[in-house]
Every structure is written in C-alpha cells, then in structure tokens.
C-alpha cells in the first residue's frame with residue numbers, strides 16, 4: 001500500500017501558531033492575515049478545510065457577494081498555497097514523501113537504508129515487511145548470519161533501525 005499511497009503520515013512536525021489570530025505561521029501567512037482578516041476574524045478561515053478548488057470558490061464568492069477585492073495572480077496563488085497547505089483537505093505538512101524509484105519513504109536516514117538494504121534484493125522486500133525494532137534487528141542478524149549481509153558499526157545500525165522501526169513498523 002505504501003507505494004500506492006503517495007501520502008501518509010509522518011509524526012514529526014511542529015506547528016507554530018500566531019497567538020493573536022490563531023493562524024498557523026507558515027510561508028505567506030502574513031499576506032493572508034493582511035488580506036483575509038479585515039472583515040472577519042481568522043477563525044472564519046482556520047475552522048475550514050478545503051482543497052484548492054474549494055478555496056478558490058470561497059474567494060470568488062466573497063469577491064462576488066461580500067465585497068472582497070480582486071488579487072493579482074501572484075498574490076492569489078500565494079494565498080491559495082498557504083490556505084491549501086495549512087487548511088486543506090490533506091495536511092500537506094504531514095504528507096509522506098515516497099522515493100519513486102525505490103518506493104521507500106523519504107525520511108531521516110532513508111538514503112543510508114537504501115544503500116545498505118537494496119543491494120541484494122529490491123526495496124520491496126523491506127517495504128513489505130512490518131516489524132518492531134527488535135524484530136528488525138533479528139532480521140538483520142539473520143541476514144548477517146545466513147545471507148552474507150555485512151556488519152554495521154553501532155551508529156549505522158541504530159540509524160537503520162530508527163528508520164525501519166519508524167517507517168515500517170506494520171505489515172503492508
């Protein structure tokens with residue numbers, strides 16, 4: 001499933017919120033604040049989730065019916081970028097990035113794991129396996145004993161286990 005789902009969840013993201021407006025502080029947020037909180041407060045926006053099309057509709061409706069001014073294309077795009085990234089149907093900050101060539105999740109140490117684990121068999125064998133940290137270690141020990149996998153120094157092994165147990169802890 002991981003390959004099909006270009007999106008998924010990564011646990012690590014720290015969000016900073018502007019205390020005054022309640023808006024997420026992210027690229028272009030001040031532009032959106034300046035253009036979108038003059039007639040109503042930010043919770044009007046932050047309580048909503050729309051895809052880009054949906055946000056365009058909201059803006060057009062406000063322009064046609066509620067006195068919202070026109071934006072030049074660049075400004076509108078920036079506003080839409082911010083809105084869909086932060087108040088979109090998909091939380092893009094949490095979108096898991098997948099390396100298209102291997103199908104592996106792009107996360108800390110993924111290139112190390114790719115280099116260490118895809119020389120003898122495809123990444124698919126790794127991706128399909130779900131295991132906790134101890135079981136991943138057992139699999140590595142088994143490959144080292146039976147399948148000719150080389151030894152890793154402790155630091156490298158820890159990084160590999162960090163990546164595997166974080167991203168492939170469950171069967172796919």
Ligand code: HEC
Nearest residue numbers: 035036037038039040044045048058062066067068069079
């Ligand atoms: C010129 C005034 C004005 C500005 C500026 C403005 N809005 Fe609005 N907006 C309104 C009015 C009026 C309403 C409808 C009355 C209400 O819900 O309070 C509204 C309603 C909304 C709603 C609720 C829509 C719904 O379906 O209930 C959202 C979401 C929204 N605005 C987002 C934005 C965003 C995003 C921006 C910046 C691009 C923005 N507004 C800028 C006037 C404005």
Ligand code: HEC
Nearest residue numbers: 116117118119120121125126129139140143147148149150
């Ligand atoms: C030196 C070659 C080699 C390297 C490098 C290698 N493996 Fe393997 N691995 C094998 C062989 C051989 C098998 C068993 C044959 C098969 O299933 O294709 C295997 C099987 C597996 C399996 C399936 C185990 C099972 O129970 O069926 C997993 C999971 C796995 N490897 C993960 C990894 C990971 C993670 C790494 C990197 C730390 C890695 N492999 C690096 C040779 C290797």
